[in-house]
Amino acid sequence: MNGSQLPPLLPPSASTVSGELDLLFAYITAISVFFAVGIAVALAVLAVLYRRKPGDGPPPQIHGSTALELVWTVIPLLIVMSFFVWGTDLFFRMRTPPIEPLEIFVVGKQWMWKIQHQEGPREINELHIPVGQPIKLTMTSEDVIHSFSVPAFRVKQDVLPGRYTTMWFEATKTGTFHLFCTEYCGTEHAGMGGSIIVMEPNEYQVWLGGGGAGESLTDAGERLFGQLGCATCHGDQAGARGPSLTGVYNSEVSLAGGGSVTADESYLRESILEPATNIVAGYDAIMPTYRGQISEEGVLQLVAYIRSLGDPAAAGATGAAAAGEAGQ
Amino acid sequence: MSEQAAPRRRNRGRYEGDVPREHYLNVAYGLKSWLLTVDHKRIAILYLLSITGFFAIGGLFAAIIRMELMTPTGDLMSSEVYNRVFTLHGVVMVFFFLIPSIPAVFGNFFLPMMIGAKDLAFPRINLASWYIYTIGGIFTLAAIIAGGVDTGWTFYTPYSSTYSNSAVALTAIGVFINGFSSIFTGLNFIVSIHKMRAPGLTWMRLPLFVWAHYAASIIMILGTPVVAIAIFLIAVERLLGVGIFDPALGGDPILYQHLFWFYSHPAVYIMILPSMGVMSEVIACFSRKRIFGYAFIAASSLAIAVVGFLVWGHHMFVSGQSAYVSMVFSVLSMLVAVPSAVKVFNWLATLWRGSISFETPMLYAFGFLGLFTVGGLTGLYLGTLATDVHLHDSYFIVAHFHYIMVGGAVMGYLAAVHFWWPKMTGRMYSEFWGRLSAGLLFIGFNLTFFPQFLLGYMGMPRRYHFYPDEWQVLNVLSTAGASILGIAYLIPIIYLVYSLRYGPIAGPNPWHATGLEWTTASPPPQHNFETTPTVTEEPYDYSKAIENVAITPGAGPESPPSPAAPRS
Known part of the structure; x- marks a missing residue:
């Protein structure tokens, strides 16, 4: 309980985007208040000014005004478009992480x-x-x-x-x-x-x-990789039953059904849990599903381990060769 | 007592001549005459009674929600119960009150009369729609008795399809069935407007109420099947284990959101467009003015109906959908705001140089203008991508859609009740109590929902059974407002029922309004008009209206008989 002290009306602003988002919010609020108050005042003034008085005849019947319609269509349109442009610009910045987070x-x-x-x-x-x-x-x-x-x-x-x-x-x-x-x-x-x-x-x-944490995410993934016997098929030697995983992360992988996919976290996750969905070209669909055998945390550890095996940009000759091999 | 009773008797005496000897209410008696009726007016009354019942149930759930949220700790009930309460509040209010409300009651009753027809195009389908609605309602009530449902009215998968331990299938089937009543109503309206207009009633002479219902009917017909399919598929996945939405079964939970919002966003326009139609009728009548910019208001209804189908993705900006898709939905959502603004400006312009009086329906219309404006403007925060990220699924959303659905749709519904009550029943209600409850409603509503905007910006998530202590003050304010709101809903029930027996006789046209429905007796005869009317004028021609009338019956010098009143 806060007792007599009233709580604040704004949440704490504690990130690199929160200040600008508050500013955008304030901008929309300023325009909204202008229109809401404007409409309320107009309503009150019209209601008082044109209230029915004794002796009034029928008021003039006005059909409308195309010019006015245009004005109050175009001005709101321009205003909401300014919301759209600022909001979208900020949104994209809010979604695109800086490098090396x-x-x-x-x-x-x-x-x-x-x-x-x-x-x-x-x-x-x-x-x-x-x-x-x-x-x-x-x-x-x-x-x-x-x-x-x-x-x-x-x-x-x-x-x-x-x-x-x-x-x-x-x-x-x-x-x-x-x-x-x-x-x-x-x-x-x-x-x-x-x-x-x-x-x-x-x-x-x-x-x-x-934290007494000991094992890092990658180490935990490597341990799981060994426990599950993944290396039996996904070894780096030629003629292995499964594609090599060295340098596979973030590489372009050709698929058996045609087309290709970037081997990002989602693809690696899918290949562990739904291996039959997108088979790498040149391999048979012989991998069993690991759904139900590994928790989502375990999958994340495996993915972290596979990532640590290098990505093609950084991996150099071995990784590139392995990726090329997988692509045949 | 006797002093008060005296004027009432006098009034009754004065208007006695205007009561038709036979009308749709007394043409037949007995339960069978109601349950087997094909008269659109009687079906409208059946709907009025049913939706009032559902509104009471939904309102009771709302009261329980507000009581629980008075304290931050969740001490009134368990989370299981709370989740069922807010779900049922939403399901009942959206599917069984808001969507049928104005179309099924006032559209049913007045759309045929406004176009000068004896009935809708398919009277039996009209009756069937009420039965379907009732059966859907019974399923939903059965779900409540069977332990309730706890998915939220949005039934998001895979929670609803796999994880929820509540009567999801029963409720889903109820909502699915109910959808057909909406489709039937929309179909009936569209065919009737196309084929059954009176001689001379061209499209540009249609009352804007009719245009609004035409636009809403398009949405009912094109949108409802999609939500019916989505909800049906939940039942299929739940009961038969077919993988559609649950990724564990190979499904896609986001697919459900697309299907659901493809209907449920346009459904907001099913709720608000008819209400806008009511506004045009009421504002023109009580300012004695032709509506300003008739063609623009009519066209904006259609624009809302069409563009409204293209904005559903703005409910999914943080769902994981592509940022570029979100961008397209954002710009389209901005576009749909414009026709609503155009309507508000036209209504304001109608008041300009008018001869304005402040009877109860007009007070509700003023309330609508204020609250709908706030609801519409706060929608812009949610169509704007960056601000929506912060506000999505917070109490800001809750406040926003209540300003639209209660401030807009319910205010419009109550304006319609008070505007057409004399026509439907032949009696006037107490103007004093009418104005008082309209004022109370406005105050109670703002006190209930304005604090929720603040709560939302601070980050309070919706559907929370308990919350951090620092938000209690605003929640207590909101609950206090809700109790005023509750009283404002109860008062009309009392004085309207009272008016049925003791209200002054209304006469055919107590407001001296234009429109064909006012040219016939109150209550109308079974076939609406003695002879098929011919229309020679544009709507809302108030230039010939009677000079300087005090239009509250009983207060004026004499009720002039309407020239087109049936001779009986």
């Missing part, structure tokens, strides 16, 4: 957020991040649709089962901020929230190390 992985499930940091620490319903650094979240759901919402950052993204969605933000203030699930997800929907804890970068490093 800090990547964190999120799995939503009824009714909690499970978060994995690259370096290993995991947390539930809390996300610790450093201030002043772009953060990119790669997210998926184990069951229904959720939505990852941080009002203080003015960002929100639905989290879907069966695919990855991403979002990014950069905090400008340290502190603790609300995290909500904003897509209705069942009984405890209102409880599926927590906190974003923004720390100074050095404190964040201490936190990362102090």
Whole structure:
């Protein structure tokens, strides 16, 4: 309870986009207030000025005015187009992460957020991040649709089962901020929230190390890769039953049915869980599905491991050769 | 008591001559005469009673929601119950009150009369539509008894199709069935407007109420099948395990959202267009003016109906759909705002140099203008991509669509009730209580929903059973407003029912309005007109209206008999 003190009417503004979003909101509000008040005042003035008085005859019957119609069609149109242009420009900037963000992985499930940091620490319903650094979240759901919402950052993204969605933000203030699930997800929907804890970068490093985390995401993926025996088929030797995974991440993969696909996180995830959907050209559809055998977190670990095997730009000759081989 | 009763008797005496000996209400008696009627007016009354019942149920759920949200802790009921309460509030209000409301009651009753017809084109289909509505309603009520449904009125998959442990299939079937009543109504209206207009009633002489219903009917016919399919597919996936929407079964949950909003966004225009039609009738009548920019208002209704089909993706800006797709939906959403603005400006211009009086229907119309303007303007925040990201699924959305659906559609519905009540029943209601409840409604509504805009911007998500402490003050304000709103809904029920027996006789045209429905007796005879009317003028020609009349019956010197009143 806040007692006698009234709570603030604006949420904290704590990300690189929140200031501009508030400004855009204020711009739309200024124009809306102008029109709403203008219409209310016009209504009141007209109602008083032209109220029926004793002795009034029938008022003049006015059919309309095309000029006026044009004016009040074109002016609102121009105004809403200005909303559209600014809103779209900001939206695209809000969606396009800067290069080399800090990547964190999120799995939503009824009714909690499970978060994995690259370096290993995991947390539930809390996300610790450093201030002043772009953060990119790669997210998926184990069951229904959720939505990852941080009002203080003015960002929100639905989290879907069966695919990855991403979002990014950069905090400008340290502190603790609300995290909500904003897509209705069942009984405890209102409880599926927590906190974003923004720390100074050095404190964040201490936190990362102090969690007793041990194994990094990539290491966990490598361990799982070994446990599941993936290397039996996906070895780097020629004539293996499955395509080599070295340098496959972010490469263009030719498909058996024709066409090609970029081997991004979503494609790698699909190839683990629905291997028969998009077969790499030159290979048989012999891989069994791992659906039900690996959790979404396990899949994220595997994907992180496969990513660590290098991408074609960085991988050099071996990776390029492997990618070329897979493409035949 | 006797002093108060005296003028009432006097009034009754004065208007006695205008009561037709036989009208649609007394032409036959007994339950069978109602349940088997094919008279569009009686079917309208059946709808009026049913939707009032559903409105009461939906309103009760709303009251429970507001009571729970008075405190941040969720202490009144469990989350299971709360989720069922807000779902049923939405399902009942949207599918069983708002969508049928004005079309099924006032469209049914007055559209044939406004075009000078004896009935709609397909009277039996019209009756069937009420039965279908009732059967759909029974399924939904059965779902409530069977433990309720907790998916939200949007039935998002895969929660609704796989995960929810509630009576989803029963409710879905109820909504599916109900859709056909809407299709039947739309079909009937379109055919009637095309084929049954009275001699001389050209398209550009149609009342704007008719134009609005024409536009809404297009949406009913083209949109409703799509939502019916979407909801049917949920039942198929749920009951038979066919993978359509659940990715675990190989489906796509976003596909459902496209199908659902393809209808459910235009459905907003099914709710608001008829209400806009009512505005044109009421504002012209009580300012004694021809409507300003007739052709532009008519065309804007059609523009809304057409462009309204192309904006559904603005409900999905954060769903994971492509940013470029979102961009297209954003610009189209901006376009659809313009015809609504054009209408508001034309209504204001109609008041200019008019002779304005402030009877109850006009007060509701003023309320509509104010609230619909706020609802429309706040929609712009949501069509704008960047601001929508922050506001999506927050209380800002809740406030916005209540300003449209209650501030717009319900205000229009109540304006229609008060405008046409004398025609439907032959009686006047208490003007004092009418004005009082219109004022209370306006105040209560704003107090309920304005704080929700603020809550939404602060980030309070919708469909939350409990919330952080710092938002309690605004929630308490909202609940206080809701209790005023509740009272404002109850008062009309009392004085309207009272008027049925004790209200002054209305006469054929108590407001001295133009329009064919006012040229016949109140209540109208079974076949509406003694002889088929011929139309020679444009609508809303108030130039010949009676000079300086005090149009509240009982207050004026003498009710002049309408020239076209039936001679009986």
